[in-house]
Amino acid sequence: MKNIVLFASGSGSNVENIVQYFQENPQVNISAVLSNKTQAKVLDRCNRLKINGLYFNKNAFYETDCVLDILKSLKPDLIVLAGFLWKVPENLVANFPDKIVNIHPALLPKYGGKGMYGNNVHEAVRANNETETGITIHYINENYDEGAVIRQVKTAISAEDTSDDIANKVHALEYEYYPKVIAQLLGVE
Secondary structure: OOOEEEOOOOOOHHHHHHHEEEEEEEEEEEEEEOOOOOOOOOHHHHHHHHOOEEOOOOOHHHHOHHHHHHHHHHHHOEEOOOOOOOOOOHHHHHOOOOEEEEOOOOOOOOOOOOOOOOHHHHHHHHHHHOEEEEEEEEEOOOOOOOOEEEEEEEEOOOOOHHHHHHHHHHHHHHHHHHHHHHHHHHOOO
């Protein structure tokens, strides 16, 4: 049995997609979803999906070993960031080397770094008249969006595409490829 712990800050659409992807797989257990926002819609989804949803604050994440201790008790084979916006602290990176993955809504190294998430990324892509964008699934290291790339998938965009159009194309890639890459990393394809 492979254990996954998910981290999310927002609505949790990627979390729900991942949970549904592995729902019928007896080799995979979603141990918990951890969120840094008490009002995050992902916690509502956890209740509906019957998944443990836990909230933690900034102090628990950065100043103590509270979150590290929770993770150690859950024994994750993989920690999956699914719309999680805080930088992962070094104590987690050090304790879970090559076990923390993230998905970024652009083709890194373009449009990465602090503040580059969600619509901020799509607006920047559009403003620079890019002809393609996509997703980057990568390992986490001590810097925003600089960990080793696991997989990139591209999609074409046109000058007529709005940031919402770009977001829809990117979300479609996220929903299709993120669970598949997670399965590959766990060896449960």
